Amino acid sequence: NYFNTQDGALKATNAIYEKLRGWNTTAWGPIGLVDVASDDANKGSTSTDSNDMIELNNATYLTNNGTIEGYYKEHYQAINRCNQVIVNVPEANFDKNEKDRYIAEAKCLRAFFYFNLVRAYGGVPIIDRLLQPEEYKQARASRDETYDFIIQDLEEAALVLPTKSGYGSADLGRVTQGTAYALLAKVHLFRASFNGDATEYGKALTAAEKVVNSGEYTLYPNFADIFKLSGENSSESIFEVQTHDFEQGGGSSQYSEIQGIRSNSLNRGWGFNIPSKSLRDEFEANDPRYDATIITAGQTLYDGEVVPRPADDVFGDNSDPISEFYSYKVYAPSHNGGNGNSPMNIRLIRYSDILLIAAEAANAQGNTTKALNYLNMVRARARGNLNVLPDVVGADQVVVREAIWHERRVELAMEQHRYFDLMRMDNVVPGYAKTKLSENTDNKFDASKNKVYPIPQSEINAVGSDLLEQNPNY
Amino acid sequence: QDTVKGTIKSTTGEEVIGASVVIKGTTTGTITDYLGNFSLSGVKSADVLVVSSIGYIPTELTVQDPTAPLSIVLEEDIDQLEEVVVVGYGVMKKSDLTGSVGSIKSEDVDKIPASNPMQAMQGKVSGVQITSSSTPGGSPKVQIRGVGTTGDSNPLYVVDGMLLDDISFLSSNDVASMEVLKDASATAIYGSRGANGVVIITTKQGKVGTAKVSFSSYAGIQQMAARPDMVTGQQYAMLQNEVLHNQGSDLLYTKDQIANMGKGTDWIDEATRNAAIQNYQVGISGGSDKVMYNITAGYFNQEGIVKGSAYDRFNFRINNTYNLSKKVKVGHNISFSTYNSINEGVDLGDAYKADPTMLVYDENGYFGSSINNDIGNPMASSYYKNDVSEGNRLVGNVFLDYKIIEGLTFKTNVGFDHSTNDGKAYTPIYFVSGKQFSDISTLRVSGNKFNTLLWENTLSYLKEWGKHRINGVVGITTQNNFSEGWNGSENDVPNSSNMWYLGTGSADSRNVTQWANTNSYLSFLGRLNYSYNNKYLATATFRSDGSSRFGESNKFGLFPSLALGWRVSEEEFLQTSELISNLKLRASWGRIGNDKIGDYSQYSLIENNLNPVFGPDQSLSQGGTVTTMANSNLKWETVEQYDIGLEIGFWEDKLTIDGDYYYKHTKDMLVYISPPSLVGSAGAVPSNIGEVLNSGIDLNVTWNDNIGEDIHYTIGANISTINNEVLALDPNNPYIYSGDLGNGQNATLTTPGESIGSFYGYETAGVFQNQEQLTNTPHLAGSVPGDMIYVDVNNDGVINEKDKKVIGSPIPDFIYGVNLAASYKNFDLSVLLQGQVGNEIYNAKKAVRWGTTNFETSYLSRWTSEGTSNSEPRVTNGGVNYEVSDRFLENGSYLKLGNVTLGYSLSERITERIFVDKLRVYGSVSNIYLYQPYKSYSSEITANSPLAAGIDFNTYPLTATYTLGLNINF
Missing domain, CATH: 2.170.130.10 (TonB-dependent receptor, plug domain)
Incomplete structure (x- = not known):
């Protein structure tokens, strides 16, 4: 049996990571569902390109939106790869520590995939085993049950997984104990927004501080450098999808290509996911992160490339309105293999994210001092040695929360956090999301419906609407 | 007076059993035994022997020397x-x-x-x-x-x-x-x-006979028989502006530009041509009573009517039989063919979508490009495409017949099928426009081979006694199929065809994968046919098959059948009828199987090359796991079929009618079901689910007569009805959605009560004329006046999935054909009409719009303001009007002139002078639509899966063919 040998078990574990480079798991799916759908970004590309994205941008999607369907489907395929390891490897006969680690990796990754699902769709069917044909139809679990399942996986994984420094260097890119705790902190913070339960905030803070106190992570000194090839797996990298531009292919993601500068040369991107005016306006004056996040047409990039302006007419025709703005965080300089073979890692969780979670959780518990301490660590790194971004002071809990939310937005902009965060914030302050999204006048966001995406119609067709109930108002 | 001995054989060397040999003008005669031998006493020199047997042309011969053994060959009676x-x-x-x-x-x-x-x-x-x-x-x-x-x-x-x-x-x-x-x-x-x-x-x-040489050939021209109607450049620009206006964007063309636009490029015209088709075959056949041979060689060449596609094939065949002794015969039928296929055809999908205002070549002689359409220049794509495939195939069998005793024959037969195929495709570095270019060159090569070996051993028995006749066979057979292949690709290969091999480009970019498959069968079979007094007939058959494709518990299947027949016309009360010359009733029942599902379907397979990147130097690590779920309980699909048949002939079979009613019930249908996403399977899972009923009537009517001495004619008509209904599927989820349009939509549904692969979508009820109507009518979110009205089937005030219904079927109600064959002196004429009625086609090429692409002329009757159209909505590049609906469903019935052939044979007077046996020239026309409501390339849509039939993306155009032909026999 394949999974009985260490070789097979390791390959099966590795296969889960391969799915992290998937089109729907980390590229097109979250770019659409988490960035384009939010107030941070506009759809981009040509005006007619991708009806799915237009629908996400304007919250007019129906239950058959292909991107919403793909996100659901590929996450379950990834979960199946986790289950192959979690179910089959315990029976295997090889070194127990190695075996336990593979299983823990699979559980941590399974929790990551379920966390995306529960945020996108609410409670979903929990599949923790390999299904036989007669078991194919499974009912939805509640949101709480789904969160319980995720938390259990993460807690079990955190006990077994090595720390970042505890892995051999060749294993760089695997999930670590830090990844598990970081996810746990995020999970509790999201869960708290639904029930307002102070103990959830406490658990979020505890998990976040396990990361802080582990000594494994520090803020990378130069914010802009994090998003260059040299900044891959930086000191603040907690969970990062590894990609590489092998000449024969097989190691890349289309993550950068989808969002890349739309032009004849440069990285020949498709030009989706354009930083919105709302996002650009969110930055404080002279925040160095503005220039690290946003490319402006006509600008010369760090590798010397000049970004064409719409007026430059680089296609020799007027068919492709080139945007004035792009995300700098995904810019992949010249690389092997052209289109679609980008070597740019995908930074899923950075240390600053966890500091801001710690800040938000502490503030929610009334510990404003602690909250400001974590918040100002992030601001201090952002300002570097410039005389900008002063420390936030003051003690009003609501004001501090607003400051933290503002900081999250500019610190993590265009990194596929925003829509989920926005829905979370809307739980805390009802009406918040509608206000933010209304800058896009075409946006039809309706909080009674769009706070979660519809379960794909094809899935309801396949399982039956009695077991798999559609989300309200779709 | 002497006893004459002799043997009677057919022209194929078969001993003719039961042939009668009679001395002309007497009643003295005998019949041949099972080895074709006879001996007849009382024959004198110069007596004439009349030799006859059913199915052969009677012959007479004069006895020269009664003591010499005779060897007589009977020719089959063509009639x-x-x-x-x-x-x-x-x-x-x-x-x-x-x-x-x-x-x-x-x-x-x-x-x-x-x-x-x-x-x-x-x-x-x-x-x-x-x-x-x-x-x-x-x-x-x-x-x-x-x-x-x-x-x-x-x-x-x-x-x-x-x-x-x-x-x-x-x-x-x-x-x-x-x-x-x-x-x-x-x-x-x-x-x-x-x-x-x-x-x-x-x-x-x-x-048996002297060597005969035959030569046949035809050559001709093929034309596109039908095509979709597309708008002109000017109309395109106007519609494009309207799309942009409708989505609130700035217009692209000024009034002046549109006014000067003209007709533009007809890309379908550009993509197609009149193409040649030709065929030549030469053969030589003949034989003695020991060896019979037929050797042929042929060449077939067909240019595609789509530019850049062509196919040719050489074929050779040697069919020989050797009569080693009276009891032993061996033989072989061996065919070798080699083909070459050029697959560089213009993409018809692109030709359909391409911007008609784009030029094929611009004023500088470069390929033109479009300013607002994402489809590149179709002619440029074809120009830069290099794609050829070729292959060889050897198919045949070698057999040995051994007559053990009278009526009992053992036959062993080894069949083989060996084929190899190679393909090569090369994309050079090129640049047409910012949207149509390749900045690396890529070579893709592939090869495969298939090997099948079949070994069959049968024992057959034929015996007549009194009024009884039995004809039986039993056998054991094994078959083994093996296939393997490989694919490779490499970048940076030089643009020169003699360099198109792996190894000439960048080694780092080389990618080679291999695959192999095998399966085998073991079978036992038997049939017993019994006839009493030529009146009452019964046939029983069985076969037991074991297949490696199925799990241990389901490996063997048993397939029996039973049939009865009654030749009513042999009964005394009809013997004398002048009206009814033949009447037979038949009825049969049987169970048959279908195992057409991939090898290894019951196993979980490890998918390899799921490789992640790890480590500071970012290298690939090996990954592999189970991604597609398996089904270890997989078994045969079984079909239970009933058939009742009637054959009737009137006026000495001048008029014959033969009809069958059949009822075919499929159970445990093999279905690849796409399990719910939550299962996490990357591919579909094979399952035995569901039941399907097919029933219908097959009817043939033929009239056969002469007018005067010279005109002989036959008129035949046939009709077949098809009633297809899914009886059951997975009871928990009796829906199979298929017909993936490639844009996230499915166009078909298979569900109990409907036929397989029924079209499924919204029913339309016109176009919203104004805001008031829109406000008062259920509609999809985002609808505005000018959009389609979809029917609120369940009357719940909202339009959603629940309002979709079966809107059509790709399966015709009936298919029919009418044949005429006539001859007058040296002329021969045949006409074939053929058609089908009652099916629909889903016009997917119109229904799937990826953005700015060309328009069918049907768009010209679009809605532009209140009262302008109630069938064609306002023009958009997507959105609510492109939901699956009957808007894109078209009538798939057609009637076509399948073939008309008019031939002329030179009279014997002339052929004798030029030493040929027969010389015939003919002209022929094929595939001309007489009636085809569907305005597209073809109403005949071929599909791989019955779940998704009748969906027209860009079916290769039906070709009307005009040929001239020649047959010569020496």
């Missing part, structure tokens, strides 16, 4: 030849047949200019639906008696005893006869592979 029908593992008198078998003869097969002989069956045999494919070298889609499975519904082909899935190697000129086995009595002998029907093909054999 009576159809009395004998090839059935599985044997031959049967047609009068003894209890099953439903349709057949066509060689002269009907080689009339149709096509690479695949099955095309000739279109409109000729009831119960057989042939959907033409006009791709160069393409094979038509063949369905016998409806669609019994959601999987592979192709029939089994048996060529000279070799079981095959594909007969693209076979030249029409080599075919002697094709028999279609339709009911269970006929197909059950093929057990697990008979459920989709069986086509038995016999190739031409040598005959």
Whole structure:
């Protein structure tokens, strides 16, 4: 049996990571569902390109939106790869520590995939085993049950997984104990927004501080450098999808290509996911992160490339309105293999994210001092040695929360956090999301419906609407 | 007076059993024994012997020397030849047949200019639906008696005893006869592979006699028979502006620009051409009573009517039989063919979508490009495409017949099918425009080989005593199939065809994968045919098949059948009837199987190359796991089929009617079901789910007569009804959605109560004329005046998935054909009309719009303001008007002139002078639509899956063919 040998078990574990480079798991799916759908970004590309994205941008999607369907489907395929390891490897006969680690990796990754699902769709069917044909139809679990399942996986994984420094260097890119705790902190913070339960905030803070106190992570000194090839797996990298531009292919993601500068040369991107005016306006004056996040047409990039302006007419025709703005965080300089073979890692969780979670959780518990301490660590790194971004002071809990939310937005902009965060914030302050999204006048966001995406119609067709109930108002 | 001894054989060297030998003018005579021998006493020199046997032309010969043994050859009587029908593992008198078998003869097969002989069956045999494919070298889609499975519904082909899935190697000129086995009595002998029907093909054999040379050829021109109507450049610009206006964007063209736009480029015209088709075959055949031979060589060449596509094939055949002794005969039928295919055709999808204001070439002679359409220049894509494939195939069998005792024959037969195929595709570095370019060159190569070995051993027994006749066969067969192949690709390969091999480009970019498959069968079979007094007939068959494709518990399947026949016309009360010359009733029942599902389906397979990147130097680590779920309980699909048949002849068979009612019930259908996403399976899972019913009537009527001395004619008509209904599917989820349009939409649904692969979507009820109507009518979110009105089927005030319903079916209600064959002196004429009624086509090429692409002329009648249109909505590039609906459903009925051939044979007076036996010239026209409401390339849409049939993306255009031909025999 394949999974009985260490070789097979390791390959099966590795296969889960391969799915992290998937089109729907980390590229097109979250770019659409988490960035384009939010107030941070506009759809981009040509005006007619991708009806799915237009629908996400304007919250007019129906239950058959292909991107919403793909996100659901590929996450379950990834979960199946986790289950192959979690179910089959315990029976295997090889070194127990190695075996336990593979299983823990699979559980941590399974929790990551379920966390995306529960945020996108609410409670979903929990599949923790390999299904036989007669078991194919499974009912939805509640949101709480789904969160319980995720938390259990993460807690079990955190006990077994090595720390970042505890892995051999060749294993760089695997999930670590830090990844598990970081996810746990995020999970509790999201869960708290639904029930307002102070103990959830406490658990979020505890998990976040396990990361802080582990000594494994520090803020990378130069914010802009994090998003260059040299900044891959930086000191603040907690969970990062590894990609590489092998000449024969097989190691890349289309993550950068989808969002890349739309032009004849440069990285020949498709030009989706354009930083919105709302996002650009969110930055404080002279925040160095503005220039690290946003490319402006006509600008010369760090590798010397000049970004064409719409007026430059680089296609020799007027068919492709080139945007004035792009995300700098995904810019992949010249690389092997052209289109679609980008070597740019995908930074899923950075240390600053966890500091801001710690800040938000502490503030929610009334510990404003602690909250400001974590918040100002992030601001201090952002300002570097410039005389900008002063420390936030003051003690009003609501004001501090607003400051933290503002900081999250500019610190993590265009990194596929925003829509989920926005829905979370809307739980805390009802009406918040509608206000933010209304800058896009075409946006039809309706909080009674769009706070979660519809379960794909094809899935309801396949399982039956009695077991798999559609989300309200779709 | 002496005793004359002799042997009587047929032209194929078979001993003629039971032939009568009579001294002319007397009643003295005898019949031949089972070795064809006779001895007749009382013969004098100069007596004339009359030799006759049913199915042969009687012959007379004068005895010169009564002591010398005679060797007499009887020629088959062409008129009576159809009395004998090839059935599985044997031959049967047609009068003894209890099953439903349709057949066509060689002269009907080689009339149709096509690479695949099955095309000739279109409109000729009831119960057989042939959907033409006009791709160069393409094979038509063949369905016998409806669609019994959601999987592979192709029939089994048996060529000279070799079981095959594909007969693209076979030249029409080599075919002697094709028999279609339709009911269970006929197909059950093929057990697990008979459920989709069986086509038995016999190739031409040598005959005893002097060597005869034959030459046949035709050559002609093919034209596009039909095409979609697209708007002109000017209309395109106008519609484009309207799209932009409708989505609130700035207009692209000024009024002046539009006014000066003109007709623009007709990309479909640019993509197609009048193309040549030609075929040549030369053969030599003959034989002695020891050796009979038929050797042929042929060449077929078909240019595609789509520029850049072409196919040619050489085929060679050697069919020999050797009579080693009176008891032992060996022989072989061996065919070798080699083909070459150029697949650089212009993409018809691109030609359909391309911007008509784009030029093929700009003023500088470079390929033109479009300013607002994402489809590149279709001619440029074809120009930079290099894609050829070629292959060889060796198919044949070697057999040995041994006559053990009278009536008992042992036959061992080894069949083989070996093929190799190679493909090579190269994309150079090129630049047409910012949207159409390749900045790396890529070579893709692939190769595969398929090997099948079949070994069959049968024992057959023929015995007559009194009024009883039995004809039986038992056998054991094994078959082994093995295939393997590889694919490779490499970048930076130089742009020179002699460098197009792996290894000439960048080694780092090289990617090579290999694959292999194997499966095997072990089968036991038997048939017993009993006839009493030529009146009462019974046939029983069984076959037991074991297949490696299924799990241990389901490995073997048993497939029995039983049939009864009553030749009413042999009863005394009809013997004297002048009206009724033949009347036979038949009834059959049987169970047959279908195992057409991939190898290894019951196992979980590890998918490899799921490699992640790890480590500071970012290298690949190996990954692999189970991604597609397996089904270890997989078993045969079984079909239970009932058939009632009637054959009746009037006025000495001047008028014949032969009809069948059939009822085919498929159970445990093999379905690849896409499990719910939550299962996490990357691929579909094979399952035995569901039941399907196919029922219908196959009817043939033929009128055969003369007018005066010189005109002989036959008019035949056939009609086949198809009633297809899914009876059951997975009870928890009886819905199979399919017909993926590639944009996230499914166009078909398979569900109980409907036919397989029914079209499923919204019913439309016009176009919203104004805001008030929109406000007061349920509509999809985002609808505005000018958008489609979808019917609120469940009356709940909202339009959603629940309002979708079955809106049509790709399966016709009936198919029909009308044939006329006539001869007048040296002229011969044949006409074939063929058509189908009652099916729909989903016009997917119109229904799927990826953005700014060209428009069919139907868009010109769009809604622009209140009262302008109530059928064609306002123009948009997507959105609510592109939901799956009957807006894109079109009438798929058609009637076409399948073929008209007019031939002229030189009279014997002339042929004798130029030392030829026969010389015939003919002209022929094929595939002309007489009635086709669907405005597109073809109403004949071939599909791989019955779940998604009748969906027209860009079907290769049906070609009308005009040919001139020549047949010469020396």
